Amino acid sequence: MDFSVLISEFPTLTVDGIALGFIYVLIALGYTMVYGVLRLINFANSEVFMIGTFASILIATQLFGHTIESEPLTGFKLVYTMLAMLLGAMIISGLVSVLVEIVAYRRLRAVTTNRLTSLISAIGVSIFLAEGVRILTSSAPMGAPRLLDKITLVTIFGADIRIDILLVIVFAIILLVCLDIFVNKTRLGKGIRAVSMDYDTAKLMGININKVISTTFLVGGIGTGAAAFFYVTVYEVTVFRIGFELGIAAFTAAVLGGIGNIRGAFAGGLALGLIEMYSSAIFGTQWKSITAFVILVLVLLFRPNGIFGESLQQARV
Amino acid sequence: MTNPVILELKDLTMQFGGVKALNQVNLSVKKGEILALIGPNGAGKTTVFNVVTGVYKPTNGEILFNGSSLKGKSRHRITKSGIARTFQNVRLFGDMTALENVLTATDVHNKSGLMGAMFTSPRSRREESASRKKAQEILEFIGIANRSDQLARNLPYGDQRRLEIARAMGTNPQLLLLDEPAAGFNPSEKKALGELIVKIRNSGYTVLLIEHDMSLVMDISDRVAVLDFGEKIADDLPKLVQDNPKVIEAYLGVPADAS
Amino acid sequence: MTFNLRDYGANIWARANKWQRYLMALVFIVAAFSLPLLENTFFNTPNTPFVSVLFYPIGLYTLMALGLNVVVGKSGLLDLGYVAFYAVGAYTAGLLGASLKLNTWEVMPIGIALAMLSGLILGAAVLRLKGDYLAIVTLGFGEIIRITALNSPAIGASMGITDIANPPTTFGFKFDLDNPESYYWTILIIIIITIMAIRILSIRRPGRAWEAIRQDEDVAELMGVNIYKYKLWAFVFGAAVGGAAGVLFASESMFISPNIFKLEVSIFILAFVVFGGMGNIWGVILGAVLLSYIPERIRFLSDARMLIFGLVLIIMMNLRPDGLLPRKKREKIKSDKKDSK
Numbered sequence: 001m002d003f004s005v006l007i008s009e010f011p012t013l014t015v016d017g018i019a020l021g022f023i024y025v026l027i028a029l030g031y032t033m034v035y036g037v038l039r040l041i042n043f044a045n046s047e048v049f050m051i052g053t054f055a056s057i058l059i060a061t062q063l064f065g066h067t068i069e070s071e072p073l074t075g076f077k078l079v080y081t082m083l084a085m086l087l088g089a090m091i092i093s094g095l096v097s098v099l100v101e102i103v104a105y106r107r108l109r110a111v112t113t114n115r116l117t118s119l120i121s122a123i124g125v126s127i128f129l130a131e132g133v134r135i136l137t138s139s140a141p142m143g144a145p146r147l148l149d150k151i152t153l154v155t156i157f158g159a160d161i162r163i164d165i166l167l168v169i170v171f172a173i174i175l176l177v178c179l180d181i182f183v184n185k186t187r188l189g190k191g192i193r194a195v196s197m198d199y200d201t202a203k204l205m206g207i208n209i210n211k212v213i214s215t216t217f218l219v220g221g222i223g224t225g226a227a228a229f230f231y232v233t234v235y236e237v238t239v240f241r242i243g244f245e246l247g248i249a250a251f252t253a254a255v256l257g258g259i260g261n262i263r264g265a266f267a268g269g270l271a272l273g274l275i276e277m278y279s280s281a282i283f284g285t286q287w288k289s290i291t292a293f294v295i296l297v298l299v300l301l302f303r304p305n306g307i308f309g310e311s312l313q314q315a316r317v
Numbered sequence: 318m319t320n321p322v323i324l325e326l327k328d329l330t331m332q333f334g335g336v337k338a339l340n341q342v343n344l345s346v347k348k349g350e351i352l353a354l355i356g357p358n359g360a361g362k363t364t365v366f367n368v369v370t371g372v373y374k375p376t377n378g379e380i381l382f383n384g385s386s387l388k389g390k391s392r393h394r395i396t397k398s399g400i401a402r403t404f405q406n407v408r409l410f411g412d413m414t415a416l417e418n419v420l421t422a423t424d425v426h427n428k429s430g431l432m433g434a435m436f437t438s439p440r441s442r443r444e445e446s447a448s449r450k451k452a453q454e455i456l457e458f459i460g461i462a463n464r465s466d467q468l469a470r471n472l473p474y475g476d477q478r479r480l481e482i483a484r485a486m487g488t489n490p491q492l493l494l495l496d497e498p499a500a501g502f503n504p505s506e507k508k509a510l511g512e513l514i515v516k517i518r519n520s521g522y523t524v525l526l527i528e529h530d531m532s533l534v535m536d537i538s539d540r541v542a543v544l545d546f547g548e549k550i551a552d553d554l555p556k557l558v559q560d561n562p563k564v565i566e567a568y569l570g571v572p573a574d575a576s
Numbered sequence: 577m578t579f580n581l582r583d584y585g586a587n588i589w590a591r592a593n594k595w596q597r598y599l600m601a602l603v604f605i606v607a608a609f610s611l612p613l614l615e616n617t618f619f620n621t622p623n624t625p626f627v628s629v630l631f632y633p634i635g636l637y638t639l640m641a642l643g644l645n646v647v648v649g650k651s652g653l654l655d656l657g658y659v660a661f662y663a664v665g666a667y668t669a670g671l672l673g674a675s676l677k678l679n680t681w682e683v684m685p686i687g688i689a690l691a692m693l694s695g696l697i698l699g700a701a702v703l704r705l706k707g708d709y710l711a712i713v714t715l716g717f718g719e720i721i722r723i724t725a726l727n728s729p730a731i732g733a734s735m736g737i738t739d740i741a742n743p744p745t746t747f748g749f750k751f752d753l754d755n756p757e758s759y760y761w762t763i764l765i766i767i768i769i770t771i772m773a774i775r776i777l778s779i780r781r782p783g784r785a786w787e788a789i790r791q792d793e794d795v796a797e798l799m800g801v802n803i804y805k806y807k808l809w810a811f812v813f814g815a816a817v818g819g820a821a822g823v824l825f826a827s828e829s830m831f832i833s834p835n836i837f838k839l840e841v842s843i844f845i846l847a848f849v850v851f852g853g854m855g856n857i858w859g860v861i862l863g864a865v866l867l868s869y870i871p872e873r874i875r876f877l878s879d880a881r882m883l884i885f886g887l888v889l890i891i892m893m894n895l896r897p898d899g900l901l902p903r904k905k906r907e908k909i910k911s912d913k914k915d916s917k
Contacts, residue, residue, distance in 0.1 A: 425800025
């Protein structure tokens with residue numbers, strides 16, 4: 001244990017933690033929204049993220065022909081390349097997420113009430129996607145070209161605010177605001193909320209359940225895809241097994257905030273991002289991957305409904 | 318009646334958020350009687366069952382069973398101490414046979430556990446055969462012995478309701494809580510069920526009954542308590558309750574003299 | 577009505593008298609013991625000696641699937657950290673075998689006891705949680721234990737433990753690389769004992785309690801079942817089986833390290849259970865045998881094995897959501913006859 005790093009690097013850790021936290025928040029959407037409507041863990045969301053990271057890099061390298069050695073871009077070119085990467089990752093992840101729902105959940109929903117069956121088919125999809133990418137990439141990590149020159153914009157209390165970090169934070173906030181408007185104001189969003197509150201009644205009221213569920217997976221996938229682009233922008237590398245680690249952390253974030261609760265996912269993601277950064281400064285990075293689990297276990301043991309509630313245990317009785 | 322009180326609710330209040338499902342309810346059930354608990358939908362009848370069996374912790378008040386408080390007792394201990402119930406919507410163990418359903422309940426008084434079962438201890442063997450005998454007797458008593466090896470979910474509806482009673486009796490209770498046991502029955506089935514409940518009472522059980530069918534209630538119960546919006550508004554002999562203006566008002570929604 | 581192999585088999589069994597049953601069981605057991613004879617036939621595995629495959633993965637995974645089935649299939653408790661008990665057994669063998677100079681058979685009861693103890697501790701902590709929360713917490717615990725082991729030099733950290741002793745020669749059977757069938761037969765004996773224990777428990781009080789908890793936990797409790805206690809027992813029973821598998825694995829492979837006990841193992845075993853038919857011993861065995869054998873058999877596709885595994889899971893769950901051999905849907909013969917009268 002060593003607190004000196006924590007103290008000296010506190011501002012930098014905080015900024016990095018917030019950026020990581022926003023990535024978690026966006027992935028957590030894929031878990032928390034699906035849990036809201038289906039009361040099922042969207043096990044394959046981790047692979048939706050993984051595919052998003054590859055999609056984002058491949059758009060830069062294949063579509064725009066950039067390589068790892070490419071010089072950073074500037075001006076208009078930079079903007080449209082980055083936008084293409086972001087939108088591409090969002091669209092592809094969204095589509096994969098919808099496909100996951102069709103393959104792993106839709107038919108089973110009609111024929112069985114056994115929740116484990118859907119979990120196993122989702123695990124099957126997860127293995128299939130991860131293995132497919134592993135074979136295609138020969139297990140090798142894939143680096144992302146640095147298209148954005150990572151200049152430091154300002155320094156606050158000794159913390160460098162890099163442009164990529166700022167980009168993540170700004171875009172994540174814009175996306176979350178859009179999502180909030182979508183869920184609370186639009187017709188489809190209201191359908192999603194109705195199904196989350198009471199699946200059976202919503203069905204009786206004539207809500208097209210399949211459409212609502214597909215939309216939920218699409219929106220969750222789009223958020224996860226955006227997270228994938230941000231991850232690639234900040235960390236500049238991906239590998240076939242990236243989904244597992246990030247997925248578990250994001251799921252923890254969702255549980256932390258009270259799964260099924262979109263605003264809870266926001267708080268949970270930020271909290272987890274910060275805690276992970278601080279604790280790896282204290283205990284050493286080899287323990288970083290364990291932080292999410294320890295927090296997850298502690299939260300569930302002492303506050304089974306998450307910090308912000310939205311009890312799902314009662315929902316199930 | 319001079320019979321001792323077996324179950325006593327004292328100032329029982331159950332609050333969910335802002336809603337008082339039960340408000341200072343006092344009720345005593347005497348040993349050996351059939352007490353019917355009636356009232357309009359949402360009056361709090363099933364809540365009484367849920368509080369007594371430990372599903373909910375009461376916000377206020379006390380429940381005494383045979384003179385001792387049930388406070389803080391876990392659900393299975395309450396059952397073991399002699400209170401058993403059925404459910405408004407049938408909740409049998411569908412993938413088990415009728416006999417196994419009852420056996421699950423009779424197990425509550427058995428001492429042998431997993432190790433005894435695994436190594437076939439003499440006690441486990443003795444208890445297992447005694448349980449089977451007893452469960453079979455209960456099924457015969459209820460009149461569904463011919464169904465004992467069928468899966469509960471394949472039984473006809475009426476037999477499922479009867480099996481619920483049999484399963485509750487399996488726990489060897491002193492007090493049976495029956496939650497609308499005749500729901501969905503036709504008049505002749507209701508009559509048969511009424512006779513069965515009387516037969517159950519006559520063989521030594523005390524029955525607290527929730528029922529909507531007034532003719533059944535009037536036929537078989539010794540006393541009727543009426544709940545309305547979580548408050549007890551009457552508690553008397555069936556005949557007297559029937560003419561109680563408050564009760565008529567609760568059911569019809571208008572004062573009795575206006576009708 | 578669709579044809580249900582499980583019911584078909586169960587009907588044959590139900591119609592048989594006592595001696596026919598003994599005979600059937602005997603034939604089955606003899607056949608299981610003779611499986612090593614299939615080496616060098618169509619069933620041979622291309623890259624790994626067939627008899628070794630019978631022990632690991634087939635035998636070990638079957639055993640663990642049986643143990644996990646008590647937890648998931650019978651009691652309905654979704655445990656995604658089952659590999660932890662396997663690890664406890666294996667590390668007990670690795671650490672105690674060397675330090676206390678105990679042989680495999682002496683370590684076995686200790687490994688099982690320690691696994692049961694960890695099942696008790698873990699269960700006591702997490703079994704108040706329900707459903708998916710339980711799944712995630714058990715998953716979390718499994719990973720915490722693995723990562724802690726990975727960072728603990730006292731138990732070898734990422735290097736693990738090497739040179740674990742093979743079991744001693746017992747009743748004239750040698751346990752070494754040249755005699756893989758000894759391991760297979762040992763695991764087969766443990767599997768048979770486990771099956772017998774589960775069958776006995778199933779028809780008695782613990783089996784009924786588990787079944788009631790799985791079907792409707794709230795009602796079970798109201799009918800007097802001490803659900804916490806029986807959930808714990810299910811956990812502890814499953815842990816014991818996992819521990820036994822771990823001890824045997826460590827003494828056969830002679831080497832263990834934290835990365836052998838990854839989350840994937842828990843998920844595979846769960847997949848075997850669900851794939852075969854939760855709650856039904858024979859379904860689970862079939863699921864475990866098929867899913868652990870097929871990837872070995874088709875090793876020529878070696879790189880795509882797991883891809884196909886994932887695909888098989890998706891297709892099978894969509895075609896047979898209750899598994900290959902689902903739990904019993906039939907009623908006993910006796911009542912069938914009564915009805916037809």
